[in-house]
Amino acid sequence: MNISIIGSGYVGLVTGVCLAEIGHKVICADNDQEKIKKLKSGKVPIYEPGLETLLARNMKRRKILFTTSIKEATQKSTVIFIAVGTPSKPNGEADLTYVENVAREIALNIDSYKLIIEKSTVPAETGKRIERTIRLNLPRKYQRKNKVIELDVASNPEFLREGSAIEDFMHPDRVVMGVESKRAEKLLREIYKPLHTHLVVTDINSAEIIKHASNSFLATKISFINSIAQICDRVGADVLKVAEGMGLDKRIGRSFLNVGIGYGGSCFPKDVDAFIRLSEKNGYHFSLLKEVRNVNEEQKASFIRMIEDKLWIIKNKMIGILGLAFKPNTDDMRNAPAIDIIHTLRHEGAVIKAYDPQAMVNAEKILKGVTFCKDPYTLAKGCDCLLVLTEWEEFKKINFQKLRHLMRQTIIFDGRNLFHGDHLEQLGFEYYGIGRGMSKNNR
Ligand SMILES: NC(=O)c1ccc[n+]([C@@H]2O[C@H](COP(=O)([O-])OP(=O)(O)OC[C@H]3O[C@@H](n4cnc5c(N)ncnc54)[C@H](O)[C@@H]3O)[C@@H](O)[C@H]2O)c1
Known part of the structure; x- marks a missing residue:
């Protein structure tokens, strides 16, 4: 399948390289020119064990390409993963500026059916906002009633851990798919078929909550044992x-x-x-x-x-x-x-x-x-x-x-x-x- 990943950081790059490894044709995009220049020359800008070897193999097989152009990434793929950062605002809320920017840029360049998948960790109801942003920013010709463009938005949160990211991606405990159309579900199932893993198929809001609830639960476990440590001392x-x-x-x-x-x-x-x-x-x-x-x-x-x-x-x-x-x-x-x-x-x-x-x-x-x-x-x-x-x-x-x-x-x-x-x-x-x-x- 032709897949693009927008945002080639820790998550985007690992996702792109691993999807190439399991047989897909991947384009990784990023607006950081230096990062893309490095990646094009086969250098990994982060330290993640095994990533450079896997990248080299898939560049040689011509399964993965790099670009700074969202236009190219959008038009050459059916499936587009958004994997940009979602940092905290001063009040703790997730800052979704990068997600919105990417959604708008996808909309401006869309030319056929696309499945847009949130890979970034985002709060519940972001999927709906991404879809709305894309629809509001479609080129004028697609905003006319008789020239409708089909698209789906889905959520596919990532659970990889830095340091063992490749192993985690290739052998996940589960893959969560938040989908609201049969077409989106079919495409997502096809993407992950080579992994032979447990799939949790749900609506988009639930998938978004699964990610936040999972990380919050793990953080709770850590704080719990740290409290026990205080008593032990x-x-x-x-x-x-x-x-x-x-x-x-x-x-x-x-x-x-x-x-x-x-x-x-x-x-x-x-x-x-x-x-x-x-x-x-x-x-x-x-x-x-x-x-x-x-x-x-x-x-x-x-x-x-x-x-x-x-x-x-x-x-x-x-x-x-x-x-x-x-x-x-x-x-x-x-x-x-x-x-x-x-x-x-x-x-x-x-x-x-x-x-x-x-x-x-x-x-x-x-x-x-x-x-x-x-x-x-x-x-x-x-x-x-x-x-x-x-x-x-x-x-x-x-x-x-x-x-x-x-x-x-x-x-x-x-x-x-x-x-x-x-x-x-x-x-x-x-x-x-x-x-x-x-x-x-x-x-
Ligand atoms: N790092 C992890 O272990 C991990 C695990 C699971 C989920 N996540 C989630 O995945 C998301 C990405 O995290 P990360 O650690 O990979 O972040 P990161 O900062 O390493 O990478 C984000 C990338 O997006 C790029 N970017 C930003 N705006 C862009 C735009 N408009 N067009 C193209 N590229 C753009 C940045 O240049 C950067 O390279 C976050 O939501 C994070 O919470 C991270």
């Missing part, structure tokens, strides 16, 4: 054991019970905010989700309080940050908890050094006054403590014997419970994890 229990004991119950499941410094990234914070706003606008006070958000903020604040307590004076202390990205296997810094933590500590006068295997190029653009280091050992040199803010596998291979001799004070605050505290303590470190019963033991 106070009573001297170990949250890792608690999560194991809870997670083995099939009704609960172990995933998303990882304690840490709170969720971040380009999805959970904005999607929780947008869902709260959507509820408010429709007369429902979603107090549960508001508390999920509060707990998430408190998680960062309590981590900082622990550092202030154990380090005593922050001013002029040299603090080494191990990990900047909001999670491992990505270079994405959007809403990474590291940003708030670093800003607070810098504000209190700390000298900050940082190392991340992939995210430093993006981090440099937003974190001023931070010294970026080439490896964990350069980072550790002269530090009064290290903070683990992303659980990169690579960090497990650090030689702590060597590291110990480079630091001024051997203190580790492990915001992701990545390390075994006992082991590090045997090596002479003071170790603080999250929810490991520490505050009780140290009172």
